[in-house]
Amino acid sequence: xxxxxxxxxxxxxxxxxxxxxxxxxxxxxxxxxxxxxxxxxxxxxxxxxxxxxxxxxxxxxxxxxxxxxxxxxxxxxxxxxxxxxxxxxxxxxxxxxxxxxxxxxxxxxxxxxxxxxxxxxxxxxxxxxxxxxxxxxxxxxxxxxxxxxxxxxxxxxxxxxxxxxxxxxxxxxxxxxxxxxxxxxxxxxxxxxxxxxxxxxxxxxxxxxxxxxxxxxxxxxxxxxxxxxxxxxxxxxxxxxxxxxxxxxxxxxxxxxxxxxxxxxxxxxxxxxxxxxxxxxxxxxxxxxxxxxxxxxxxxxxxxxxxxxxxxxxxxxxxxxxxxxxxxxxxxxxxxxxxxxxxxxxxxxxxxxxxxxxxxxxxxxxxxxxxxxxxxxxxxxxxxxxxxxxxxxx
Numbered sequence: 001x002x003x004x005x006x007x008x009x010x011x012x013x014x015x016x017x018x019x020x021x022x023x024x025x026x027x028x029x030x031x032x033x034x035x036x037x038x039x040x041x042x043x044x045x046x047x048x049x050x051x052x053x054x055x056x057x058x059x060x061x062x063x064x065x066x067x068x069x070x071x072x073x074x075x076x077x078x079x080x081x082x083x084x085x086x087x088x089x090x091x092x093x094x095x096x097x098x099x100x101x102x103x104x105x106x107x108x109x110x111x112x113x114x115x116x117x118x119x120x121x122x123x124x125x126x127x128x129x130x131x132x133x134x135x136x137x138x139x140x141x142x143x144x145x146x147x148x149x150x151x152x153x154x155x156x157x158x159x160x161x162x163x164x165x166x167x168x169x170x171x172x173x174x175x176x177x178x179x180x181x182x183x184x185x186x187x188x189x190x191x192x193x194x195x196x197x198x199x200x201x202x203x204x205x206x207x208x209x210x211x212x213x214x215x216x217x218x219x220x221x222x223x224x225x226x227x228x229x230x231x232x233x234x235x236x237x238x239x240x241x242x243x244x245x246x247x248x249x250x251x252x253x254x255x256x257x258x259x260x261x262x263x264x265x266x267x268x269x270x271x272x273x274x275x276x277x278x279x280x281x282x283x284x285x286x287x288x289x290x291x292x293x294x295x296x297x298x299x300x301x302x303x304x305x306x307x308x309x310x311x312x313x314x315x316x317x318x319x320x321x322x323x324x325x326x327x328x329x330x331x332x333x334x335x336x337x338x339x340x341x342x343x344x345x346x347x348x349x350x351x352x353x354x355x356x357x358x359x360x361x362x363x364x365x366x367x368x369x370x371x372x373x374x375x376x377x378x379x380x381x382x383x384x385x386x387x388x389x390x391x392x393x394x
Contacts, residue, residue: 001031001038001051014038015051017235024066025235027227029381030128032085034104041083041091044227046070048077048089050104061089061101061109067225075111081226081382082129086152088112090137094226094385096124098137098150116155118148119197125389127382128171135173136191140180142168143386145202147180149191158194162187164202169383206390207370209317213263214339215392216321216366217346221251222392230367230376231384237287237304239296242374243320243367244388246346256362259342260321263366266311268335268343269318271327275307277349305365306350309343316372322365323349 001014015038017026027044038051040058046067049058065071067078077099082092089101100114116137118124125143136149145168147160162168162182169181177190215221226232228245248254278286286300296304305322309331312318325347337343346364348354353361368375368391375391376384 014053015055024227025233027233029080029226030082032083032089034085034087039083039085039089039104041077041080043067043078043080046076046078048083048091048101059105061104061106063106075109079224079226081126081380081385084129084131084137086131086133086135090114090129090131092126092129092139092382094126094382096126096139098129098139114155116148116150116157118157119159119199120201122146122201122203125203125386127380127386128169130171130173130178132173135178138171138173138178140168140171142383143204143390145204147171147178147189149178149194158191159197159199159201160189160193161195161199161201164205166202166204204390206387209313209315209370210368210375210391212339213313213319213368213391214261215246216261216263216319217246217252217254217364218259218261219253220246222388223247223250223252225250226381226385229381229384229388230374231379231381234296237290237296237300238294239290239301239304242301242376243322243365245363245365247361247363254346254363256325256345256347258346258362258364260309260324260344260346260364260366262311262337262339262341262343263319263368264311264313264339266313266319266337268309268331268333268337269312270308270310271331271333271343272307272309272324273327273329275324275327275349277306277354278303278352280355283352283355304350306354307344307347311337311343316370318369320365320367320369322367323347323351323363325349325362 003014024044028040032039040049048061062075079093084090091099100112103109125141127142128140131137139148145162145166150157167183171180232241307324309321324344327344
């Protein structure tokens with residue numbers, strides 16, 4: 001984490017994250033400032049952390065309970081995508097709910113009631129939450145091209161509608177209004193210029209090249225866990241996740257050998273016939289390189305993807321199917337496949353789980369590339385989830 005000093009125009013390192021023992025790695029998806037410390041939301045480890053300056057250690061809000069171990073009475077922030085602070089902590093959940101907390105440590109944190117209702121009937125598509133003292137609670141809805149302003153005492157909500165071609169990102173409260181990043185512009189809106197509650201919103205339209213593509217697992221559906229989407233950190237290899245992982249569960253039936261199917265018609269531009277996975281010495285050497293370089297090189301990332309098939313769908317769109325146990329031996333490079341055709345069979349290649357005694361957690365790693373970037377590149381977790389919901393449906 002870095003901080004920028006406006007007086008000097010200089011950047012300084014605020015904190016370098018330390019390794020934690022155990023799994024999963026923390027994934028800090030948003031931060032807020034309480035006037036003294038940084039506050040981090042970590043859905044992977046189901047906690048909110050206080051990060052004092054010049055401290056090696058973070059202080060948790062809650063007794064740590066992993067998301068899959070939550071029981072009645074436990075706090076749950078595993079669906080959190082944003083956090084804001086004004087003396088109280090506001091957690092934005094991925095489907096638009098907001099939870100309010102008082103206190104900032106295990107001893108004094110309390111969950112408080114908070115409710116609001118957005119104008120109109122559109123489904124909430126939240127991506128960011130921001131507030132400040134003496135300002136409303138702002139929620140940016142990138143996919144809806146809208147900003148919500150919520151009175152923190154009454155829950156009364158107004159909205160600010162933006163044109164269809166907008167690209168709403170970061171927001172900063174100002175006196176009697178806000179400034180929002182809209183594409184390459186800064187746009188100012190005053191609170192007294194809110195749109196009528198009945199004003200029609202203009203949702204974003206996603207790239208038409210993605211229209212009609214399907215889930216690459218038979219009968220599958222989009223996962224709900226943010227940690228398996230593009231942009232999620234992979235701290236163990238100093239890398240960034242570039243695809244969506246389809247594991248068993250959550251509506252998906254995935255075991256070793258489950259077919260991986262083409263998301264759409266395309267030409268095979270890579271198919272790993274005769275694939276040989278990394279052995280233990282190679283895997284350990286690659287992991288050591290990542291630790292030494294503090295990054296995952298393109299070559300090493302390709303090794304981590306394991307056995308793969310790539311399809312070119314034209315118009316600079318490519319899909320990748322990785323961690324396969326084996327490819328469909330009937331297919332050859334430069335052949336065409338149709339949507340739903342089997343391109344390979346799901347496995348664990350490239351993950352290290354293929355090593356003796358570790359064959360577990362089979363899953364399909366699926367990437368979509370447009371114009372040389374994976375879909376989700378440069379977006380927050382909440383924004384990426386919104387894009388994939390547009391592609392595949394909620």
